[in-house]
Amino acid sequence: MATVHPESLTAPSVDYRSVTRDVAAVPLAFPSPRAWWIGFGISCVGVLIFLVSAFWLFYRGVGIWGINNPDFWGLAISNYVWWIGMGHAGTLISALLLLINKGWRNSLNRFAEAMTVFAVIQAGMYPILHLGRPWLFYWLIPYPNTMTVWPQFKSPLEWDVFAVGTYLIVSVLFWYVGLIPDLAGVRDRAKRRVWQVFFGLLALGWRNSAIHWQRWQVCYWILAGLALPLVISVHSGVAMLFAGGLEPGWHTTIYPPYFVLGAVFEGFAVVLLISITLRHAFRLHHLVTDRHLDMLAKLLLAFGLMTAYGYLFEGFGAWYSGDLYERQTLQDRLSGDYAWAYWGAIALNFVVLQACWFRAVRRSAAALLAIGAAVTVGMWLERFMLVTTALYRDFLPSSYQAYVPTFWEWSLFLGTIGVFFFLFFLFVRLLPMISMFEIKEVLQEEARGGHRAAPS
């Protein structure tokens, strides 16, 4: 048995062979088909709910929702912000930590990136679904046309279109490029013709040559370099959708960083949920270790505290501005019709999070699962609160009116969750969900550093 340094990122039993065996086995010889089929079946029901909700929405229009004047946006936009926020941690973990050479990311980045892609897909659907005339969504895209009309480039929403579009493309590329060496690895182990063809096509003829590796590395790093500023710009753009308006509770300069931090915070929570679930389901404790969880929990705590600072400063700004409308909105948040959303967000995003100060909690999968779930829900509440409390009471008291989402808004939200899981189940079934070659890199690094024996 090789000696393993306590700082090692993977379990002592891990070596090159076992990494490939354990990870590649999942798509090739799926270990727990029954659980997968059950989960996949449920997510298919979710997809069905999505399809029915979307069909009814297209057929009847957004009038089937509870939105009104003044609450013109409602769940559609708060869910959009929530989904796109979730898509941030994946890229951040993957790209930022790659660029600053934090090897521990290598166990997490693959499914974190998958999460990003799938979440951004949900987020990207919402702005189209919520349109009054969704069949004209392409008018948001600048293209030369016979009407010689271009989009309106001052609109934050227009820049959201660009940001989300770019983010989706870059995320997909980054994820896929990162997958190529592993796809080739699985291809080489595949015994059945169908898998050989499937992975063979996806691997784009990867032959593991040095020149491949060299070009791949350049490409991957460039993509990482592109993805990272996008994380900031995409969610800043989303924040500008609100800050650009004059509505009290929206119109503040703190919004872009506040939104970005909140998004990353939410994303880490979801990464935690996924990594704990996956390592339990596929018994990958040796690849995703307690130390990974500890790292994630620390980051979660850090971003959570930054988000809390946002809450604090938002309130302070409203009070300090002396603006009656801003103060009114603050008061509405604290004690109005939607105070439950505000205090729910505070409780779930801030109070619960404080447990992460304790090492024991940070290394307890069960505790982190609970905290991750709390933050995921809490961030949803926060997004809902931010969108709704600003609109339902803005300037003229004569326009005040509450907003109650209808069945179809909830069902569509449930449907997008279903679609997300549907894609995720396919991902864990079909693709190597943990980056094999990058873990091997870590093993190599650790061996070189003397932290463990050279793997064979």
Place this chain on the structure above:
Amino acid sequence: MAATREIRDRLKALATGRLEGRSGRAYWRSLEELAAEPAFHDQLLDEFPSLEPVLGSRSRRDVLRIMGASLGLAGLAGCDFGPPQEKALPYVRAPEFEVPGDPEYYATAALLGGYALPVLAETHVGRPVKVEGNPEHPVSRGATDLFAQAAVLDLYDPDRSGATTRLAQISTFDAFQIDLIGRARELEGRRGSGLALLTGAVTSPTTLRLIERARERLPELRWFVHEPVGNARRHEAARLAFGRILDLHPRLDRAEVTLCLEADPLGPGPAQVPNARAWVDQRRAKMAHGELPKLYVLESTPSLTGAKASEALPAAPAEIHNATLALAQHLGIGGIEAPELPLHLRAKVLEIALALERSGEAALVMPGAHLDPQLQALVFRINQQLGGLNRTLVATLPVEARPEVGENSLPALAGAIRTGEVDTLLILDSNPVYTAPADLDIGDLLQTVPFRVHVGAYQDETAALCPWHVPLAHPFETWSDGRAVDGTASVIQPLVRPVRGGRSMHEVLATLAGEPQAEPYEMVRATWRRVLRGRDFEPAWRQVLHDGFAEGTAAETQSVEARPVEAPPPKKPGAIEAVVRPDPSVWDGRFATNAWLQELPKPFTKLTWDNVVAVSPAFAVEHRLDNGDLVDLSAGVRRVRAPVWILPGQAERTLTLHLGYGRGRFGGVGSDLGYDAYRLRTTDELWVIEGMIVQAADASMPLASTQEHHSMLGHHLVREIGIGELAAGRSVVPKEHHRPTLYPEWDYETYAWAMTIDLDACIGCNACVVACQAENNVPVVGKEEVLLGREMHWLRVDRYYSGEASQPHVHFQPIPCMHCEKAPCEMGCPVNATVHGPEGLNQMIYNRCVGTRTCASYCPYKVRRFNFHDYTADEPPTLVARRNPDLTVRARGVMEKCTYCVQRISAARIEAKKEGRRIRDGEVVTACQQVCPTRAIVFGDQSDPDSMVARAKASPRDYALLAELNLRPRTSYLAEVSERPAGDHRLEGEVREF
């Protein structure tokens, strides 16, 4: 054709049978006439309704021919719809001077409670689309009320009755005429005794002439009048005070100190438009001299007059009664028993009495038209005592052809029916089964009258109980005439052939008078030969048609002297009283099927689609009631369940019931709305029901109000300036220096459209809201959608309270689009669907809109309206013809909002360009501006310093709403003017939220 043979055989048999039963000579022209046996007739018609017109006069051959032809021509039904002069569209050869796209205007009149409001109706290729007030007419002066604006929708109302019916089977007007002719012949034999007419208030000279004609033939004909919200008590009071029936007109333009005792001269009704204009004229004239006219209002329930009063005092009806007595006592009118009065009211009465006395001849005391006639007569005495009678309160001969008083009222008719004096009853444009006091049991009584006819616009409650129902044509469909509140006579021109096949009331009366073939046109002309006596008829007639009225036909002013009358005894206040009021939107129920009016937010409650029991905040606290809670109201044996609404300014122990609702199934629009307050009224307690018992029903219902919040929460949304400050040259806000902005300035090369709304002049009458809806094809969304907050009105009237909830100040603020210079909506739209126009209009490009709703989310005024559903596609097909063709109809998923009536700007621009000049000031008039009875809205080009709007904006009262946002709105407001000096009155005073 076995059936025909069978008919023939039965006819023979019946005829023979009849002859056999007779003694003496019987004259008959045909077997058919002889066989006029009702049972057989009905059976026959059950089988062949289309035979109705021919039965009785044609041969078998004719019957066959008509049966065949009716089959062949069935496809042509419904072709009878178009302009009145037998034109058919589309033209093969277009008539000269008619340009498609150019509207034509006809002078005609809209009716409310029998009174004509002269209007100019806009028609597009034969379709009436919109009405405007007649600017030449002394009553309208270019303005209308909300009912006239909505009248054009009634024209296309698919719920209007479309066919003559007999026993609920479709029949024909000819068949009805035949039946009526027969009946009239029978009546002639007994000089018309047993014949009764029941009408609403009538001002039409032609109706009067025809009834007189009928009376020549049938001298014992009796004519009863029933107007649910009429002037019966006012006329009774005049008879008491002056010895004869007279109309009394307040002259608010002459009054300097006015006291309204339950009177609502600015409120809805036939006189609203002239009263509002007179009020604002006087107010502006006084304001120019640094003064304000005083207006005191004692009212049991908030009224529009109370909202504009210097001081509105809520008081129970009994207290107002006593206060009137106390006032009379103060002014030295003898024979009055000292009334019991709460201290604060006693002091207030003294103060008012002094103010009235000081004002002398310029004082006016107005009694409510529904007050006890004795009390009203006393008030006339008070006016005489003050010196204002014949000056601020002017009497004229009555405008109504037959003023409703005791002996010709509905109770008198009920009495006559009960004693069997009536066997033939013609109900003309009246719905007594719904509107009669509950104790008359008019429904049961009616059914004891053997021959009864209902002529009305709807298959209503009365129609259901009358064997014959004749659909009444809309005023815009047939020739008629009428008189305005001042008595000026107008000819009512048809704009279109009867859309639903209605008939003129005149045709029915002419049939009765023995002229069944008379055409309404000829009948009206015959009348007007008398009206225009002494003038060359044809040119004079043409002039009247052109002008819309005949000059110099106003009711004659009478110089009167009020006789001393016995003052009524004081009342004992304390019990719960209920006052009954017409609904501000559907009046007495006649507009129940009008979707515009149903969805119009009522001035105080902002409720749509329902009526409520208004209660005071204190009453609600005492009985633990909340908005929408159901209560059981009982007065004697009569019970009604109704939702309550908490109304600030309501007298503490007084409930207000609004008429016009609770009709069960009544068409597509009017069904299952509200409760029926008529069920609680009795002949003796028509307007005040004493001793009402209220019991919470432990249930509630949703009520669709468009405004849930009633206080300004400390924001300066409606501003106010003291008259003293104004006179001293101070401004309501420091004159605006534009704050810096990052956005570049716009260059305006041509016009800069702008609007001002004078909040001091706005009486909250809602006419502008309906006018906007009519002009701009604004869809109606229904109660469920209003509950969700999706009403579509481009122009809304916000209503705020300040001060004490028990006696609040009321502020109305119409909110159209502000057309900001730095519009946040323009910045927000990702697809350039809302853009800044070259003349500063904030334009909405419907066909570019994809419906992101960013613009609306960004709009601080929340004036944008979104088509959440396909509202216009859901409208009944008949209403499509009503739409203004100058505007796009918006589809689902598209944003819309006030455009400053851009279609009218375009029309003016085209005219100006043709003549090679600029658009003149005042040439573009927005729909809301045009209809406003107080001229509160001014629109024009603010880049021209001499324009009316530029001058209005230079006023020291001018301010921008939410100016602190630096959006530089083009719409600005002129502050309310108060008598209170600055600082004395705080507008930000909070009102408890209900």
